[in-house]
Amino acid sequence: MTWHSFLNFSTMGHRHIFFVYAGVWIAQGGYLAWIAWNWAHTKNIRH
């Protein structure tokens, strides 16, 4: 595969490959961002 075929949405199979790879990074990155946001907004009483 190449970038061109990875971003080729003409067939269902190719669309689903892109949805899986993009969706996993978005879901995992979103969860990490949610933790980081809460981390920054939770009082740290150790300092």
Place this chain on the structure above:
Amino acid sequence: MEQRTPTLRNVAWLWFGITIAVLVVGFRQAIFLVPAEATMGDVHRIFYYHLPHAVLGLIFPYVNFVASLAFLFWRRRDPLKALTADALAVAAAEVTVLYVGICLATGMLWGKPAWGIWWAWDARLTSELLLWLLYVSYLLLRRYSPSGQAGTVGAVLSVFAAIDVPIVYMSIQWWRTQHPAPVFGPNGGGVDHRFYPAILWNMAGWLMWGVLIMLFRFALERRRQLAEQEAALQAIEASLEIPR
């Protein structure tokens, strides 16, 4: 603590950097380097993200299970240790929901072009959905339980939820399913050796990522617990002050 925190932070950033590098290599292997599978063609590349999430989605529930048992053991003997175990349990449960949810979603996105259907109510898919629902209900139960009881109620549910894990794992051997038979292990059909680099890099990458987010979520829960204790202590001290 003042000296330990910067070291931990540096280790965490180093771990994060290595994890991203491993995941980028895994992505490159899966999309660009390994050949297409003979029958399914490029759609097979979904496997390289589906498999790590499926495998790890059966490991994180056991972290939750062991942490829940530790909580139940310590909750009267040593409440401070019990709180730490409870923080690990909730972190592992959230990561389980994330990994099992991704496993289900990627499986459906693979199933439609490969089988022609999004879903089949076979033993593997149904028991995996049940696993996801059990850990979603665990988190909801904790969220809406009366304050002080959430840990205990959640820990008891966790013990029951863990029973589903071996059922999910063995389902493709015990019953005839739409889901393919195992490819790894003593009864596995095996895979072409040319696919191994993509499988192993992505397994390593998503394992390292899972450990990272679980420990970060654990640290957040500990910070939240300590802030809650501090607030409770201040409220008690304020209520004990005698007006002059």
